[in-house]
Amino acid sequence: MSPDHIDPTQPPWEQMLRALLGDQADEAIAQMRERGIDPAALDAGGALPHDPAAMQQVLAQVQRLFASGDDQPVNWEMAHDLARQQAAVGGDPALSSAKQREVLDALSVAELWLDAATELPPSTAPARAWSRAEWVEATLPTWRTLTDPVASSLSAALVDALGGQLGDDDDSGLDDQLRGLGLPEGMALPGGLAPGQLLRRLGSAVFGLQVGQAAGTLARDVFGTTDIGLPLLDVPAPALVAANVDAFAEGLDAPVEEVRLFLALREAAATRLFTHVPWLRAHLLALVETYARGISIDVDQLEQAVGSIDPTDAEALQAALSSGVFAPQTTPEQQAALGRLETALALVEGWVDEVSATAALAHLPHSVALREMIRRRRAAGGPAEQAFANLVGLELRPRRLRDAAALWAQIARGPDGAAARDAVWDHPDLMPTAEDLDDPAGYATRRTAAADESADLDRALAEILGEDTPQDEPGQDAPDQNGPDQDGPGQDETERP
Structure with missing residues (x-):
């Protein structure tokens, strides 16, 4: 069914079902309700947009998704469009030249103050003043880096766990599963897909919705590019989202100019760190990927739970779904990666907190209060932390x-x-x-x-390897390559902390 012929007054979950099932949607919804299954549970997480224009775009993209041959882990076209829609909620006007100048001046002053507080020099990348939409466009490539491993691992785990029951390449067993869910017997899959393909593309659509919702939510909450502790630009550059800075300053005792300067100090300090510590960004992203690669689903537990359920017993089905059998299992390796990531994030944010506070103390009368407010904001969490936790499965709160x-x-x-x-x-x-x-x-x-x-x-190894005679006899030839007589101390000695 074309999205243009779907009633926008219907709940988002119903619009989605009608887009997927067409004329069979009424029968599917009726049978689900007869079996005590609430179809509204399809949107239990609130991922589907409630804005009619955004929902129309989602429906059109879902239909294109099933019509295409693309099995990518995340539907990035859907994520991009939904993120832009969500970022614009409440308004997102283009920045005036005066507003841009306010932000750029604050970042410029922040760099001057930081010169007295840290040995790390400023970033060579130009400072930016952004609207929320510009923040979305600039950071989506990094969201792809962060979420693709998670989406790929979870999609593979789900297909492995459920694909055998659904039949990955044919329709064996599919009708029984559809009837168990209350859907019409013999219902054709969208686009003539095999069940395994259907699972992958449904997962791609769901992740696209989650990424778009998370990125759009973050765009209305973050101050710059480093709020979550991870650098969201491939090439670090100081940037502030002007509307979010002004919104944060409303109701505070400190003047908006002082708040802007304090947030500019934090953004500029973090940018210096990620610019001049080249291994740090890759280190943090690798920890996220290590966690993602370990995602698995307990297939035995899933099969046992599914096998013991009477599909006609709605209460038993609901109990199984709420028991956590579909939840990813956390391995010891993942726990170790999480521990290392938590420590690394604390060190990054602790350094930014200390350096920016040191730089602000002599210039901003409310710097102590602003520092405490930011600390509490991060410790309590908010839309930014929650959106990322839902998206990647990690809570990036520097405890x-x-x-x-x-x-x-x-x-x-x-x-x-x-x-x-x-x-x-x-x-x-x-x-x-x-x-x-x-x-x-x-x-x-x-x-x-x-x-x-x-x-x-090192001394013990040198003795074992026969390298315990650094003094050479007079007239002895110097080593041919990299010897101490030729190049001075060896590299291991000069670089060892």
Whole structure:
């Protein structure tokens, strides 16, 4: 059925069913209700848009999805269009030249103040002042990097778990499953798809809706490109979403200009970090991917639950669906990745928190209050955190932000000051651990002990390998390549922390 012939006053779930099933939708809905299954549960998560124009676009794209031969994990055309629609809720006018100048001036001043607070230089990328729609366009490529592994893993797990029952390449067993769900016997699948293809494309559509909903929600809430702790641009650049900054400042005791400068400091500091610590972005995204690759569904538990259910017993079916048999299983490897990710995010946000607060203290009268407000905002979570948790399956809330900020402040109080604090980012092996967050005051002692152990190990290896005679006899020829007489100390010695 064409989306143009679907009643926009119907609930979104009903519009979706009619777009998929056409003339068979009435019978399917009636039989589902007869069996005690509420079809409104298809939109239990609220992923379907309730705006008529947005819903029309979704329906048209779903029909194109089933008509196409594309089995990509996420329907990115759907995600893009829905994200733009959601970002525009409540209005999203283009920025005036005056508003752009306010934002760019704030970012420029922030860079000057940060020069006195950190050894890391400014980003070479130009600063940006964005509307919400511009934020969506700029960040969607990174959403693809983040969500494709999750979508691929979950789609594969679902097809493996359910495909055998539905029949991946033919219709074997399909009618029984359709009747069990209360759908008409012998109902044709959209586009003549095999059941396995149907599962993959339904998953692609669902993920497209989730990505679009999440990105559009975030566009109305975030201040810049680093609010969730992950850099959302391939090439880091400081940027602020002007409308969100102004909305946040409303009702605060601090003037909007001061709020804008404080948020510009945080954005610029995070951008410096991701620009001049080249391994950091890849490290964080790799942890997300490690988690995603481990997604699995307990097939035995699923088969046992499904096999023990009478499809005509609506209460038993509902109990099974709510028991978590379809939920992804968390493996020990995933738990370890989550632990490392939580620590890394805390270190990133703790560094940004400490550096930006240090830079703001001498210039902004309300900096202490603004710092505490941002901390509480992140700790409590909000639309940004919830949207990302729904999207990727991870809660990127830096629970140990205060501990990390205390650690960075402790390092900066040492004899080498801010230079020592910033030098910790030189290599991932130097990064503090969860133990360091537990005891910031003992960080220096542990780091010295680790360096001594490394030096002892190097000396022992040198003796085993016969490299314990650095003094050469007079007149002895220098080594042909990379010897100490030719190039000075070896690379391992110069780069070892």
